[in-house]
Amino acid sequence: MSVAKQLYQLQEVDLELDSDEKALREIASQLGESEAVIEVRNKLALEQQRLEELARQQRSVEWEIEGITSKLTTAEKELYSGRIRNPKELSNLQHETDGLKAKRTELEDKVLEIMEQVEITTKNVAALDSELKELEAEWQSQQQELSARMEQLKATVSTLKHKQQLLTAEIDPQVIEVYHELKKQRGTAVAKVEQGICRGCRISLPITELQRARSGSLVRCSSCGRILFLA
């Protein structure tokens, strides 16, 4: 086998390795927490907090109502007991019970408002909870796919690296050095020759270069410098 052909094979292995390693890096960046999941999880936590806060408010207003009701009962008992005869005192007591009733109505309205908010927030929590479950399931299956793909790629990369070692060992180290230098400069070090044209730079090659390449010697394109490989 000509050195050019060996180098071309090495290049094919290297190119595949490069692309597999790039794919591996991309997968690695996609593994881990999903931003969409985190966002919905945070929203859900906020709504749940709000629900707890509303429940606390409701309890507190209800306690206030209980307190007022008990005061009102005492005041009304007093008012209708017949024990108080002083008109001024009676009028004061009447005034007090009216005030308590008004306050109680106000608080009862407040409870209704809170209950409305509780209803809305409960719906929000349920919607976010199901959205989160859906997203998490989707994310999980995506992660599983990615992990499986990653394992495949790792196996391929390891096979390719082995091939790379074998091919490299067969080639003169100085030639390998030239190959790596060209690869760094041009992206690819070896160019196929098709119909007398270097596929690396699409220049028609002089007949003498073609003849030398055909004879098996290592020839570099006079235009782009790549090592020429005649298939």
Ligand SMILES: [Zn+2]
């Ligand atoms: Zn060329």
